[in-house]
Amino acid sequence: xxxxxxxxxxxxxxxxxxxxxxxxxxxxxxxxxxxxxxxxxxxxxxxxxxxxxxxxxxxxxxxxxxxxxxxxxxxxxxxxxxxxxxxxxxxxxxxxxxxxxxxxxxxxxxxxxxxxxxxxxxxxxxxxxxxxxxxxxxxxxxxxxxxxxxxxxxxxxxxxxxxxxxxxxxxxxxxxxxxxxxxxxxxxxxxxxxxxxxxxxxxxxxxxxxxxxxxxxxxxxxxxxxxxxxxxxxxxxxxxxxxxxxxxxxxxxxxxxxxxxxxxxxxxxxxxxxxxxxxxxxxxxxxxxxxxxxxxxxxxxxxxxxxxxxxxxxxxxxxxxxxxxxxxxxxxxxxxxxxxxxxxxxxxxxxxxxxxxxxxxxxxxxxxxxxxxxxxxxxxxxxxxxxxxxxxxxxx
Numbered sequence: 064x065x066x067x068x069x070x071x072x073x074x075x076x077x078x079x080x081x082x083x084x085x086x087x088x089x090x091x092x093x094x095x096x097x098x099x100x101x102x103x104x105x106x107x108x109x110x111x112x113x114x115x116x117x118x119x120x121x122x123x124x125x126x127x128x129x130x131x132x133x134x135x136x137x138x139x140x141x142x143x144x145x146x147x148x149x150x151x152x153x154x155x156x157x158x159x160x161x162x163x164x165x166x167x168x169x170x171x172x173x174x175x176x177x178x179x180x181x182x183x184x185x186x187x188x189x190x191x192x193x194x195x196x197x198x199x200x201x202x203x204x205x206x207x208x209x210x211x212x213x214x215x216x217x218x219x220x221x222x223x224x225x226x227x228x229x230x231x232x233x234x235x236x237x238x239x240x241x242x243x244x245x246x247x248x249x250x251x252x253x254x255x256x257x258x259x260x261x262x263x264x265x266x267x268x269x270x271x272x273x274x275x276x277x278x279x280x281x282x283x284x285x286x287x288x289x290x291x292x293x294x295x296x297x298x299x300x301x302x303x304x305x306x307x308x309x310x311x312x313x314x315x316x317x318x319x320x321x322x323x324x325x326x327x328x329x330x331x332x333x334x335x336x337x338x339x340x341x342x343x344x345x346x347x348x349x350x351x352x353x354x355x356x357x358x359x360x361x362x363x364x365x366x367x368x369x370x371x372x373x374x375x376x377x378x379x380x381x382x383x384x385x386x387x388x389x390x391x392x393x394x395x396x397x398x399x400x401x402x403x404x405x406x407x408x409x410x411x412x413x414x415x416x417x418x419x420x421x422x423x424x425x426x427x428x429x430x431x432x433x434x435x436x437x438x439x440x441x442x443x444x445x446x447x448x449x450x451x452x453x454x455x456x457x458x459x
Contacts, residue, residue: 064161064169064399064409065106065458068203072103073401075198084196088246095246099451104193105400105409105431106203109458111161111169116207116426118171118337119157119413123424125332126152126325138328140363143292145319146310152178152325153222153317155415155424159337161408163397172394173338174410178317178325180289181414182452184250186430187215190454203456207426215427220255222416223287223316229256231284232316233274237262237294237301248289257287262295263303270312272305285314292322293363327362327389339392345385350376357390400433402449408434411455429455 081102088096107115125131132149155178159171190205191212209215224232232255239248239259248259258276265283266273272283290307305311307319330341344359351357354374361369371378372393382388398406410432415424431453 064111065108065203068106068200068456069401071198071200072106073403076102076403080196084192087192087195092246092249095249097243097245100189101431101433101451101453102402102449103197103400103433104190104199104454104456105411105433107411107429107455107457108169111171112207112457114169114337115159115171115411115413118159118173118335119155119415119426120423121335121337122157122173122176122333123155123415125329126155127423132324134332135324135328138323138326138362139320140323143308143319143323145308145315147313147315147318149318149320151417152321152424153315153417154178154180154183154321155325155413155417156181156430157413157415159411159413160394160396161399161411162394169397169399171337171411173330173333174394175327176325176329178321178323179291180287180317181412181430182244182247183219183414183416183427184254185244185247186414186428186454187212187219187254188250190456193454199456202459204459205428205454205456207428207457209427216254218425218427219416222418223255223257223285225285225314225419227284230258230276230281232257232287233260233265233283233285234258234287234289235260235262235265236289237291237298239289244289251287262290262305262307263301265303265305267304267309267311270310272311272313283313285316287316288319290319292319323363327360330389330391339394341389341391343386344379344382344388344390347390350379351390354379356393358393360389360391362387362389396434400449407449410434429457431455 157176158174160174162170162172164170193199206215209218234248234251234257236242236259238261239245251257260274264274273280331343359371359374396408398408400407400409412430413426414428415426417424433450435447435450
């Protein structure tokens, strides 16, 4: 999207260099990268960067409203509500499609949002790997707040650890060694000393939590939570002493209830030039006349599960639990990333943290995904190249 950067990169690109790039990752962290990393970063021009920032700020204005928790109480399933001080969402991530407006300029359109952490370690590390193998100028950067990777890592260290020793902070997951995102967990431990711990391995004594390491029982003071609730629901009778909904003496980073509050459930409360209209299905007295321009999304799913792109009124009538779905107006992804054999669609995720005592969240960096399919996601891009996850590099 920044022509001079794209031309320079593509002129230097070869499939062999891409394989060397992947081999570099595997050499550093053998067997840890299980998702597809695209052949290129995405170069974000200043105009689109500023629109992304403005779109994020408008969403944050809604999340900051005094009545936001009241609006989103119904988002939290009763059997998945976690006790403890929710505070504010420690993490915010907003996904935008790159589109073209009627004036012919590029603009973001909101697709989804999360009050849940993304790949905060991996996305700070990946641009450096790209730069070792391909020509990338210093006039673009993956960071929107920090000057460089070192200052980013220091900011995240303070945010994740606060005043605790690293061994008293854990990254909580379900079987972390099997997760497709496990390379991020490995990098989280390398950068900040935070151990990935399986939910089944957490020990409990009253309201105190512990994990075992090197024959010692180590108290858990802070939990960097990476457990996805709909994945947890797929496990029946998961062994272990600690249930995520237990009332325990820990500080959550971030509190699990924000997974539900800031989610697809939030979309109908938003408006603006970068937000396609969304409606709770059960609140519609009639369906839009142009249903072909809408997508049906289950409220409580993750990673695109259950999304239906082509729907009819009969399909909607047949849904019994309409309160668990929303209709969102489709957006038209604009193929904007030049590959060797055509243009590729792009989505950009903005990654924020909300520091204690700060009035607003801080936008740190981003994540991009490239697609040649009808949707962004693995199932729509099998056996294709120049697709997958990558790093957005923003014009300085």
